[in-house]
Every structure is written in C-alpha cells, then in structure tokens.
Amino acid sequence: MSKALVIRNLSKQYSNGTKALVDVNLEIEKGDFFGLLGPNGAGKTTTIEIISSITKKTSGTILIDGIDIDNDFEKAKSRIGLVPQEFNCNYFETVWDIIIKQAGFYGILPNQAKDYAEFLLKKLKLTDKKDTICRKLSGGMKRRLMIARGMIHKPSILILDEPTAGVDVELRREMLKFIKEINNLGTTVILTTHYLEEAEELCKNLAILNKGKIAVNTSVKSIVEKLNKESFILDLSHKIEEIPNSLKQFDVVKISTKTIEVTISKDQTLNDVFDVLNKYDIRVQSLKNKTNRLEEFFINLAGQN
Secondary structure (H helix, E strand, C coil), rough: CCCEEEEEEEECCCCCCCCEEEEEEEEEECCEEEEEECEEEEEEEHHHHHHHHCCCCCCEEECCCCCECCCCHHHHHEEEEECCCCCCCCCCCCCHHHHHHHHHHCCCCCHHHHHHHHHHHHHHHHHHHCCCHHHHCCHHHHHHHHHHHHHHHCCCEEEEECCCCCCHHHHHHHHHHHHHHHHCCCCEEEEEEEHHHHHHHHHHHHEEECCCEEEEEEEHHHHHHHHHHEEEEECCCCCCCCCCCCCCCEEEEEECCCCCEEEEEEEEEEHHHHHHHHCCCCCCEEEEECCCCCHHHHHHHHHHC
C-alpha cells in the first residue's frame, strides 16, 4: 500500500534554542486512521503545522502522497485538509460564505462547490445555520464548521487537531461518525486528541510523541495486547455485605451492596469471576469495561521517562 505521509528525520529548533522536534520519522499508509498522541509540549501541534506548511521545518523531508513539500509546495498542500485546534475563521462571515470562500482558495468556483458544501452541512447538522454569522455559533457548531471548511476541497488527508474539544456528547458522537464515514471512503485521517478513548475507539495505528521524539509507533491493537490488566464494573443480582473470600483472588472493590469493581490480570477471565459468584447464587446483571487501556499505556510510558 502506498504512503499518504512520509516524514524523514524531521527536526524543528526555534530561534531561542528550543528543540520542538528531534529526528522524527513516521510513515502513514493511505486510508489509515492514525492517532498522533502525546502530552502538552510533546511536538504534536508543531508536527501538524509543519505538514500543513504553517511552520517551517529546520531540517528533514516530508512527502504528501509522494509529493515533496519542498519541490511542489502548492500541490502537496492541496492534498491536506486541516481542522486546527483554534478557531481561525472570520467571525463576521456566514457559515456558507466561509466554506465557499475556502473552496475558492483551491480554485473551486462557487457553483462547483455548492453541492458538496450542502452535503457537508447536512452531515454535520449545520444546514439550518448556513446563513448565520460565525460569531453567533456555539463552540460545538464552530468546531463542526471547521471540519466542513477543511473538507470542502476533498483532500486525501484530513488532519484533526482536538476536533471534539468543547462539543457535547451527542454532537461528538455525530462528528466522529461522520469522520469514520470519510475514512471508510478512503480519506486518510490523522487525529490528535487528549480524549485517549477516542484514539482507542477510532484509530488503527498511532504514534506517541514525547519531548519531540517518537516514543511509540505501532498499532492500537498491539498496545492493548501488551497491557496486563482490565477493570470491569459488575452489577449483581443480590446484595453482598462482604466480599467472599474466594473472590479475593481477584482485585475486587465493593462500590455498593450490589455493585463491585473487578480487575483481572491477563491470565484470568471474566468467566473465572462469574464461576465464583455462581457458587453464591449471585448473577451478573450487567457489566461495563472501565479500563481505558490506551490511557493506561500512556501513563506507564510517561512514568518511564
């Protein structure tokens, strides 16, 4: 499979001597849903800004769909749709004008952009706001507007920097559903997020930046498989006043008389827990996975540095 993005020996040093990136190497396949994670100051935004030609690199090579940004800047940039973390549109323009004007920057005439603009507004639930000026939109609506603006020229790579910040739960779900649809249709998606459960839910592969360097570059699945423990919340059919001795082989915390939290290791299964409970005629009425496994991995990684 060909590469959507290739980064080789990318470094960025600011005039004050700060090294934001140090010899970063990264390859992202076409059609991937890729997570770029790391703590504040790790270099995520700097990487995105260099890819998007907002910031100049100190050294290194970047290929976008095989196009070297140093050799054909305009063509490479046209392949990217950027949804930045900060709102940077004209607050006194309407939603429609912002999207259509963005299309014009890529040589797309208004009559050519009309149908796709309407499609994007419908998918992002902004149709009834098309004639509303930006400053009157809620934070969540502005975020969705930024996605529509970033997609209007049909880029092959969509970069999302904290796309669900300030968005309520229902709208967040709709946004992520749309982004997954875009990815399923072939658009490569690069996501940075502080909601690590989003990366675990959405991404196939990821890289974790730490202090300007790639600390981890692997699949989400491989990370999850390395973790030793998972925690579950169990709602029980009967009250328990004390944790049965035979259940203490697991890490069990009593939340209420009918709810417990159970943490099992890699060599244990939930069926082992169920078997013990069944001996006391206690059934599990419902359960949910509490562990954010990717976050656990991230915390462990930070502790090693």
